[in-house]
Amino acid sequence: MLHVEATHLVKKAGEAVLLKGVSLRINKGESFLLIGPTGAGKTTLLRLLGLLNSSFKGELSIFGVDVISNQGKQLEIRRKMAFVQQKPVAFSCSVFDNVAYPLKWRKIPREEITDRVGEVLDLVGMKEYSNRNAKTLSGGETQRVAIARALVTRPEILLLDEPTANLDPNSAGRIEEVLTKVVQEHKTTLIMSTHDLVQAQRLAEVVGVMIDGKLVQTGTPQEVFHAPQNSQIARFIGFKLAEQDFNRIV
Amino acid sequence: MGELWQGIIRALELIVTFDPEVMAITFRSLGISTSACLIATLICLPLGSLIHFTNFKGKNLLVSLIQTFYSLPTVLVGLLVFILFSRAGPFGNLNLMFTPALMIIGQSLLVMPLMLGLIISALVSLDKTVADTAFSLGASRFQAGLLSLKEARYAVITSVIMGFGRAISEVGLAMMVGGNIRGFTRILTTAISLETSKGDIELSLALGFILLLISLAINVILSQLQRVEKSAAR
Numbered sequence: 001m002l003h004v005e006a007t008h009l010v011k012k013a014g015e016a017v018l019l020k021g022v023s024l025r026i027n028k029g030e031s032f033l034l035i036g037p038t039g040a041g042k043t044t045l046l047r048l049l050g051l052l053n054s055s056f057k058g059e060l061s062i063f064g065v066d067v068i069s070n071q072g073k074q075l076e077i078r079r080k081m082a083f084v085q086q087k088p089v090a091f092s093c094s095v096f097d098n099v100a101y102p103l104k105w106r107k108i109p110r111e112e113i114t115d116r117v118g119e120v121l122d123l124v125g126m127k128e129y130s131n132r133n134a135k136t137l138s139g140g141e142t143q144r145v146a147i148a149r150a151l152v153t154r155p156e157i158l159l160l161d162e163p164t165a166n167l168d169p170n171s172a173g174r175i176e177e178v179l180t181k182v183v184q185e186h187k188t189t190l191i192m193s194t195h196d197l198v199q200a201q202r203l204a205e206v207v208g209v210m211i212d213g214k215l216v217q218t219g220t221p222q223e224v225f226h227a228p229q230n231s232q233i234a235r236f237i238g239f240k241l242a243e244q245d246f247n248r249i250v
Numbered sequence: 251m252g253e254l255w256q257g258i259i260r261a262l263e264l265i266v267t268f269d270p271e272v273m274a275i276t277f278r279s280l281g282i283s284t285s286a287c288l289i290a291t292l293i294c295l296p297l298g299s300l301i302h303f304t305n306f307k308g309k310n311l312l313v314s315l316i317q318t319f320y321s322l323p324t325v326l327v328g329l330l331v332f333i334l335f336s337r338a339g340p341f342g343n344l345n346l347m348f349t350p351a352l353m354i355i356g357q358s359l360l361v362m363p364l365m366l367g368l369i370i371s372a373l374v375s376l377d378k379t380v381a382d383t384a385f386s387l388g389a390s391r392f393q394a395g396l397l398s399l400k401e402a403r404y405a406v407i408t409s410v411i412m413g414f415g416r417a418i419s420e421v422g423l424a425m426m427v428g429g430n431i432r433g434f435t436r437i438l439t440t441a442i443s444l445e446t447s448k449g450d451i452e453l454s455l456a457l458g459f460i461l462l463l464i465s466l467a468i469n470v471i472l473s474q475l476q477r478v479e480k481s482a483a484r
Contacts, residue, residue: 052386081388082387083386085382089379091400092400102387
């Protein structure tokens with residue numbers, strides 16, 4: 001079953017063209033990882049797929065619903081998705097209340113909220129921080145709360161914009177484990193951008209390479225990393241992997 | 251100088267002995283201005299959120315216009331309210347002229363641009379990620395607006411207090427639509443104006459001190475709020 005179908009998406013910001021005709025298809029339960037250099041348009045694409053921006057050209061269907069002609073259904077669609085932004089923000093309340101917010105918005109009974117929030121905080125290793133003011137957390141802890149806040153809604157599509165960028169290797173590893181578990185257990189569709197190509201190989205069923213506002217190649221990690229379609233992609237992958245190897249050695 | 255000194259002593263006497271007239275005028279002032287602020291807040295909170303979260307043509311012009319009205323002369327609002335509510339005006343049949351109710355309406359209109367503009371500014375200065383996060387987690391526009399107002403609460407409260415400060419210190423509008431009727435529509439500012447013209451400096455000074463104390467209290471609350479806001483941001 002097709003969860004996301006985008007055809008020729010074009011997004012402009014003033015004179016700049018951020019997305020230059022991006023088309024993609026993502027199936028239910030698929031892990032689709034976006035890679036590409038900074039400024040390639042990964043965040044812009046994720047924001048469009050997360051329905052955070054409606055001023056674009058092209059066609060976009062989510063869960064088989066054309067989101068342009070069905071503006072009235074956008075809230076219903078958004079409630080089946082969750083998006084963790086690159087620099088997540090903590091609301092000015094406790095960690096528990098932060099994670100409980102999306103459930104309150106959905107009018108879930110209080111007892112169920114308590115159970116689900118506890119369960120998901122345990123999953124991301126933040127249960128002991130439950131009563132702490134979320135504004136006092138470190139960047140990595142805030143990121144984990146943001147992921148918990150997204151997972152608590154049990155989304156059918158989970159969008160993540162470089163979710164492990166602010167985390168130390170241990171926390172990043174834990175988040176990867178959580179994501180893998182959620183995708184396997186709940187058949188969640190995962191759409192995620194990352195700078196970490198090794199992570200992309202570990203998590204992705206399908207990898208999409210974005211360069212200069214275009215989705216230049218999509219395929220399995222094997223196809224993308226071993227048979228890049230052009231020299232631009234090869235250069236990016238080669239340079240990035242060499243950089244990561246260098247960082248690992250240093 | 252002697253007269254001023256005598257005036258100050260008499261004024262303090264009137265305050266510490268809880269002079270019935272001084273107290274009545276003070277509580278009437280507080281009642282009218284608080285009611286006006288409450289009405290303005292109830293209108294400005296949803297209206298400010300609506301303007302902030304909706305993209306429409308002329309939005310920047312509207313916000314500029316609202317900001318222009320920050321320093322709207324009180325007598326001009328008084329004149330407008332007078333025309334609307336005088337016997338020959340469109341709302342003349344309501345018989346509200348020279349009543350505290352009309353003073354509340356007038357003061358609400360007076361403080362609304364200031365309150366609205368400051369609420370919009372508070373929402374603009376709030377990290378855009380807050381509203382985006384709310385939307386991305388399934389909040390409706392109303393729920394995202396409510397969360398944003400909660401996140402910007404210190405700035406929002408500041409705007410309400412600023413509005414109250416403007417309402418309690420205005421004189422032109424209260425004089426025009428309230429009529430400064432003793433025991434009915436006489437408030438701190440109109441009483442000071444009248445008593446000074448009559449030469450009752452003691453009473454004027456006493457009322458002036460009270461007005462000053464209210465301003466001081468407003469300032470203390472504002473600076474406390476700013477301190478709390480700064481420590482919350484840390």
